[in-house]
Amino acid sequence: MSSTDNLIFLENLEWFDETGQELLHRLPERGSGEIKFGAQLTVRESQAAVMYYKGRAGDAFGPGRHTLRTGNIPIITKLLSAPWGMTSPLRAEVYFINLKVFPNLKWGTRDPVAFRDSELGFVRLRAHGIFNVRVIQPVLFINTLAGTMGKYSTEQIEEYLGRVIVSRLNDYLGETLDTLFSLPAQFNEMAEELKKLLISDFSRFGLALDELYIGSITPPDEVQTAIDDRSRLGLIxxxxxxxxxxxxxxxxxxxxxxxxxxxxxxxxxxxxxxxxxxxxxxxxxxAKTQCSACGKAVAAESRFCPHCGHATDEKPATVICSACNSENLSGAKFCHGCGLKL
Structure with a gap:
């Protein structure tokens, strides 16, 4: 298109995300532009658009075709821009924001986190999972996170948000978790509670945490081996x-x-x-003991002597010697104290 064509024809602005990973895309892609009065803007159902004119954000545009109004009148504005090198000072740019849910973003601990377990003592844990995110406030997202970048993808935001999730997880584990042995049954509950803690962290950037999943929380290999050994011993x-x-x-x-x-x-x-x-x-x-009645060996768990039938927990009957007053077992023929025949 020649320079003469640029003076006459109006822009038709639209954008398609070919990668599936872009949260934001700016037109023009490099710097700002001279968007003309009457330019057409087409926004899809899964998008929103924000036009910045003279450095300020206007309202967000929803789905449909919109007519843009700027001070750049075809031909006239170009002729009036002679003092600025034929470049209009009325700069404008349009940001397209992808409103769809971006799934399968990964989070995880880079270094093990120290945790006091009530049964194992201090252990170091690693945690991993995925989360879904989407833009809910386009202007806030641009002003606080994307800035004047021409493109902003999930790759640029995934690492930062993942660190935020790990930070909140550390606090949550320290306050609520008692022992690792109760972890597997709590993943869903922990994920829901963790989402509540992260709402403000995401919303300050115009983002919403759509879903959060905990894939694993694991101790080091040596601790895992000790847990496995303990489980085996419980079965034996x-x-x-x-x-x-x-x-x-x-x-x-x-x-x-x-x-x-x-x-x-x-x-x-x-x-x-x-x-x-x-x-x-x-x-x-x-594991054997002695019968108090007959004196023969009896298994410790036996309730009755297999030799004389005496109850093991019952005190045996006794006979007092008339000569020395010694106490003898009932049935004894001679006194164990003086030898007198009973």
Whole structure:
């Protein structure tokens, strides 16, 4: 288009987001322009537009076709701009704002966050998730965040908003979370509460946090291993039987190997087995007690003696010796104190 055409024809302003990631796009893309009186502006349903004229923002334009009014009259304004090098001082630009929801923006901790767990003590946590954002106040968004930039994409805002989310998450965990073991069942509730804390942080830029999801909150590998070990121990009711089973399985694998290494391992396990069973026998003997009536060995958990039928928690009947007043078990033939026949 020649310079003569620029003097005569009016602009037809519209914009399409080909990338799907632009929150804002300015026309003209470089600097400001001489938008003429009567220029046509077309705004789509998912957009809003704001014209800045003489450095000030006008009202936001909604969907539809709009006629713009400026002081730039075709041909006349150009001729009157001679003192400014044939460039009109009545500068204008139009900002298109994408009002759609921008999904799948990522947030996460760059460094582990210290947290006091009621059961594990101090642990360091990492957290990750996604969030959706959209523009709800176009003029506020331009004036506070985008400024005079020609383009503003989710890539430019994702990192900053992600740090804001992590900061609020740290505060929330410190105030409400008791232990990591209750975390998995609370992700949805935590996300909802976290959204409430972030409303003011987003709205000050003309943005709305549409959705927030917590993907994971995880401790370091060593803490995770300790949690897994604790879970396994909770499933094992009889530790002695578990150890013996593992030892027997190791011997079976060693025998199946059929080589020198397997033979050596089998021999080593064979030497260990007597100690394992000896420990089992010691545990069994330690679990026995003596019947107070007949004096024979009785299992500690038994309620009655299998030899005489006496209740283990009942005091046995006694006989007093007439000679030395010693107390003897009922049924004794001789006094244990003086030997007198009872």
């Amino acid at each position: 009711k009889d530790m002695d039987s578990f150890v013996r089973m593992k030892a027997a399985m190791a011997m079976e694998k060693a025998a199946a190997a059929g080589n020198e290494a397997g033979a050596g391992l089998g021999m080593g396990m064979g030497l260990m087995m007597p100690h394992l069973f000896a420990g089992m026998q010691n545990n069994q003997s330690a």
